[in-house]
Amino acid sequence: MPIDPIAAALRRDAELLRELAPPSDVAAAWQAVRTAQARKLLWIITLCGWGLRVLLTLVALGLALLAPDLLAGAVLPLVLVGWLSSGICAPLFAMEHRRPLTAGLRRTSQLR
Amino acid sequence: MTISAYWRFADFYSAHARGLWRYLVRIGADRTVAEDLVQDAFVRWSLSRAARWEDERARAYLFTIATRLLTDWWRRQRRDVSWDAIGENAPTCEIEVSPLFQGRAWAALSPRQQQLLWLAYVEEFTHDEIAAICGVSSKSVRVLLSRCRAILSGLLDSDAKGAAHAD
Numbered sequence: 001m002p003i004d005p006i007a008a009a010l011r012r013d014a015e016l017l018r019e020l021a022p023p024s025d026v027a028a029a030w031q032a033v034r035t036a037q038a039r040k041l042l043w044i045i046t047l048c049g050w051g052l053r054v055l056l057t058l059v060a061l062g063l064a065l066l067a068p069d070l071l072a073g074a075v076l077p078l079v080l081v082g083w084l085s086s087g088i089c090a091p092l093f094a095m096e097h098r099r100p101l102t103a104g105l106r107r108t109s110q111l112r
Numbered sequence: 113m114t115i116s117a118y119w120r121f122a123d124f125y126s127a128h129a130r131g132l133w134r135y136l137v138r139i140g141a142d143r144t145v146a147e148d149l150v151q152d153a154f155v156r157w158s159l160s161r162a163a164r165w166e167d168e169r170a171r172a173y174l175f176t177i178a179t180r181l182l183t184d185w186w187r188r189q190r191r192d193v194s195w196d197a198i199g200e201n202a203p204t205c206e207i208e209v210s211p212l213f214q215g216r217a218w219a220a221l222s223p224r225q226q227q228l229l230w231l232a233y234v235e236e237f238t239h240d241e242i243a244a245i246c247g248v249s250s251k252s253v254r255v256l257l258s259r260c261r262a263i264l265s266g267l268l269d270s271d272a273k274g275a276a277h278a279d
Contacts, residue, residue, distance in 0.1 A: 010234050
């Protein structure tokens, strides 16, 4: 079978380059993946938190408009205002989702 | 995240991390940049649906991610994003004993040509996979590869003749 000189030259170079390649650190790479997964989860939680706030606020406003004489019409908005200003969900304000998924990860190149 | 997911990742990473690094270095990335891009590519790959695909398809997708990350990196460096316009970049990791670097054959190729040749002959991707990675049409890969082969062949020949004259 004739040897393809182009393929042979490229593969020879690849073999030589293999020796210069950095060692593959699976543990560090897996840690980076887990960090990115945690950041993605936080992004989803943040989104759900804001969705819940908007929904509850709309419900409270609706109740206040539809049944202002009822106790719920007054109490619920007050409870919501208190909840929104209390900082109960303070981590949700971090707005982590503005950062790229891989931001802040420890770089393999920085380990050396 | 299950233990099987970890082992799947570990196997895939061990099998392809070095190959991906070599690819990035040979198409013009700096060594350290290539290391970082490999890590980013694997993170993005593991968060995508491709993490559940079979190995060959997932590998092609991984190379696509890495290629796009490198393009983005170049863009951030305010260089021209066109592959053909960045030919003046000096290739990194030149190996003197390598047939590609005994003359100026590899450096004379454009990054697009380097990319096509590497993916076809070192990584042995199919034309369809190369088309997806490079963002060109599947039909044009055959023609482009044929041209690249002819150019590299000519360059290697002229390098060999030059070396013979020098002797």
